[in-house]
Amino acid sequence: MADKKKKKRLSKVFDYLKYEDPFAKGVSFCAGCPLERLVRFVPQVMGNDIVITGTPSCSAPVLLGQNGKSWHKLSYYGTLMTGAASNATGLARYYKRAGIDGTVVCFNGDGTAADIGFGNLSGAAERNEPFVYICYDNEGYMNTGIQKSSTTPFGAKTTTTPVGSNERGKNLRRKNLGLLLAMHKIPYAATATLSNLEDFAKKLLKAKEISKKGFCFLHIFSPCPTGWGMPTDTGIEVCRKAVQTNYFPLWEAENGKFSFTKEVKKPKPIKEYVKLVKKFSHLTEEEIEVLQKDVDYEYAVLKQLSLLDQECPLPD
């Protein structure tokens, strides 16, 4: 009986995988990195007629190819971290003008999206550029060897926020990238993660459709086994726990109208999430409480936004 139930649940996800997986069977991500599932999932759901643009990052070795060889069969445009969204703008605008079909997917980590490329991401959102921006957030500069970014959470240990006699990991809070982008009143902003693939697939399809007219932003929670200190088989579990603790709530905002796509009835304490990852292992009860308050605050803001029942679409 239990087996039957499980199969049924899985089949729903597989219904969304309508297109070919354009990647080679083995790709060069770190062992257990959910990013592999992520890069395969996007074209499997959105189709292969996309152009992916991306920057130097964890995804770059696989998306850009290595030694003149490619890992995949997609069109790809490699660019610099400073101007990722502007490059996507150039592509999308010309395709629009020339009547060329196909979705431009700007695919970057949190370093590009929340830090060095935040200005031009905000610019593209303000101009309502017709493309999909996907930020896979692994909460730091993982490709360069685990440094702090502005989405690194409070308390997390990285190589630039180490734990020592004077420091206790990151002593600042994370930037809520998804909310910031939604506040640009873009047609579509959403969060997603790999433990809730059906939810993710629906959001990808929505973004594909809406991006024909305007800017779509997807904020994807993507744990980093190497950088966070997790066993390689726990990636999806960590995603699930992040949702269940409201550490990473799943929501969407269409034209500024917010709604939760997965309401967590009884959120688990952040303690249960924190204990899964080594980067928090030094935290005291009081420090974990700071993180809990941060999570509670962000959730409360989202909750209020979801109750507003107002939208702010741009006229056609």
Add this chain to the structure above:
Amino acid sequence: MNMNSEKSELKVITGNGAAAISAVLCRPDVVAAYPITPQTEIIEKLSHYHATGRLDAEMVTVDGENSAMNTVTAASAAGARVFTATSSWGLVFMYDAVLAASGARAPVVMVNVNRETPGIIAVSAGQQDMISIRDCGWIFLIAEDSQEILDLVIMAYRLAEDYDIQVPVMVHYDGFYLSYMAERVEVPSQKSVDDFLAVLKTQPERTKLVPGQKLGCGAHGILEGYVELRHKHCAAMERAKDKFEEISLDFEKQFNRSYGGQIEEYRLDDAEIVLVASGSMCGTIKTVIDEQREKGLKIGLLRIRMFRPFPSEKIIKALKGKKCAGVVDRSICFGFKPGPMCVELKSFSRELGDLKILSFIDGIANTDITKINVEKMISMTIAGAKGENVPEVTWISYDKDLKEC
């Protein structure tokens, strides 16, 4: 601007106005706009032409110069004809993207209105912005007046998008002096510009990034791959020299205006002493040369129109057998005493034989290069030709030795 006119029109417009009209005449697909003094008028004009239907393009009012260059580079990689303009700090702020554009061999055309770059006090003329990025792999063209600005932008598209070249082109002109000064400009008809650029349509199509076509741009190029790409880029830069001569001749046939090719040789044939210069100062220099010629002095001007690739062969040919050349730089080559163009010229001193080379630094930070200044340069060059003891480097408007400061 009457876009439907079959004939050219005479207008009194600023250098910026000429650049904007020229861009419109070249029918770009994607234009990125971001303001900076003294370039702002260009993007204002383009926005106006766009709003009133004269410019049919995707106008992207970007969030900074870095975005401007990234936007046009990617659009160019997708197949678009693109245009943007900048100056000074704007050029510096887009530097990474400027390098990426040339690395991608994207045929971007950009106008850079030359301006100084020492801190925020830099709202003044000078070529330091151009000099600071001279090794970025772009083709650099430098205009002398508004008419040439208009003409060079048109020629820039022929050069950048040529199938054998595919290297981005930057058209430079002096901020403040040319950007804001209104003068007589002949605006060619749309048809004549269309005809001039039509050659590009007869060439093979360049590689374009299209969705679903299994093409990677900006991929990792390491070891042999990287060396090969760099070597091909350098070869294209070399080809650009002759190509520009060819395009200049075509331009003359179509529009009846000639400036020379990589260099302009002004009264150079029988000249014994020569000034080497670029940009708007050349108007003043030519006037002084005309006056001095009346007095029987054998003097000429070599004007650098193409600064990258450096027109070494043309310069060597033009200067061979001359007695003394004074190179006027509107910028500084930090760590070297002579100005940047002079330093570059000196790398060919063996081929130039007995030519004595002097460096004059003048006109930086809006210092006017007056007729008096040019006369001073000429008299020093004459003294140099006579073998008199003349300083190797002279800051014309700041008469101090570097050792004194």
